[in-house]
Amino acid sequence: AQTVTQSQPEMSVQEAETVTLSCTYDTSENNYYLFWYKQPPSRQMILVIRQEAYKQQNATENRFSVNFQKAAKSFSLKISDSQLGDTAMYFCAYFYNNNDMRFGAGTRLTVKP
Amino acid sequence: NAGVTQTPKFQVLKTGQSMTLQCAQDMNHNSMYWYRQDPGMGLRLIYYSASEGTTDKGEVPNGYNVSRLNKREFSLRLESAAPSQTSVYFCASNGRTNTEAFFGQGTRLTVV
Numbered sequence: 001a002q003t004v005t006q007s008q009p010e011m012s013v014q015e016a017e018t019v020t021l022s023c024t025y026d027t028s029e030n031n032y033y034l035f036w037y038k039q040p041p042s043r044q045m046i047l048v049i050r051q052e053a054y055k056q057q058n059a060t061e062n063r064f065s066v067n068f069q070k071a072a073k074s075f076s077l078k079i080s081d082s083q084l085g086d087t088a089m090y091f092c093a094y095f096y097n098n099n100d101m102r103f104g105a106g107t108r109l110t111v112k113p
Numbered sequence: 114n115a116g117v118t119q120t121p122k123f124q125v126l127k128t129g130q131s132m133t134l135q136c137a138q139d140m141n142h143n144s145m146y147w148y149r150q151d152p153g154m155g156l157r158l159i160y161y162s163a164s165e166g167t168t169d170k171g172e173v174p175n176g177y178n179v180s181r182l183n184k185r186e187f188s189l190r191l192e193s194a195a196p197s198q199t200s201v202y203f204c205a206s207n208g209r210t211n212t213e214a215f216f217g218q219g220t221r222l223t224v225v
Contacts, residue, residue, distance in 0.1 A: 035213055045216035099163045101214055105155040
C-alpha cells in the first residue's frame with residue numbers, strides 16, 4: 001500500500017517570509033500524481049498545486065512551488081511571500097490510477113503578522 | 114454549480130445506532146471516495162468506488178458499508194455506531210487521472 005509521510009506536525013512563519021513543508025511517499029509505481037491541499041478553518045479542502053510524476057519540471061502556481069525529487073520520493077511545498085490567509089492545515093496526497101488517493105497526516109501552518 | 118454535496122453536516126448518534134451519510138456529485142465523475150479525518154492522522158480512506166457498480170476497501174473499512182447507487186451518489190453506512198467512529202467524514206469525487214479530487218464540506222459525526 002502506498003504511504004504518505006509529513007514529518008512536520010506544526011510550522012510557523014512570519015508574514016512575507018518563505019516556508020517549506022516536507023512530504024515523502026512510498027510507491028512502486030512509475031506514473032502517478034502528487035497534490036498539495038489546503039484546509040482552512042472552514043474545513044473546505046482546496047487544491048494548491050499538482051505534479052505529474054512523469055514530468056521532470058517542478059510545478060509552480062503563483063507563490064506556491066514544489067520540489068519534486070522522484071528518485072528520493074520527496075515532494076515538498078514552498079510558499080513564498082507568506083500571507084495571513086495561508087494559515088491552514090496542508091495535506092500532501094498521492095494518487096494512482098484513478099482508484100486510490102492517500103493523504104499524509106498534515107502540517108498545521110501558522111503565518112504570524 | 115453544487116459540486117459535491119454531503120448530508121448531514123452535523124450528527125450526534127448514540128452507541129449502537131445506525132445511520133447513512135449521503136453524498137452526491139453533479140460533475141459526471143466516475144470515481145468517488147469516503148474519508149475520515151481525525152486529529153494527527155490526516156485523511157484516511159474508508160472506501161472508494163472507481164465506477165458505478167464497483168466498490169473497494171480503503172485503509173479503514175471496518176464498521177462501515179457503502180453503496181454506489183448510481184454514477185452521482187455514493188453513500189456510507191454505519192450499522193452500529195461506536196465512539197471510535199467519532200470523526201469528520203469527507204466525500205470526494207474525481208473525473209480523470211490528472212485532475213484533483215473535489216470534496217464535500219464534510220460531516221462532523223459524534224458518537225456518545
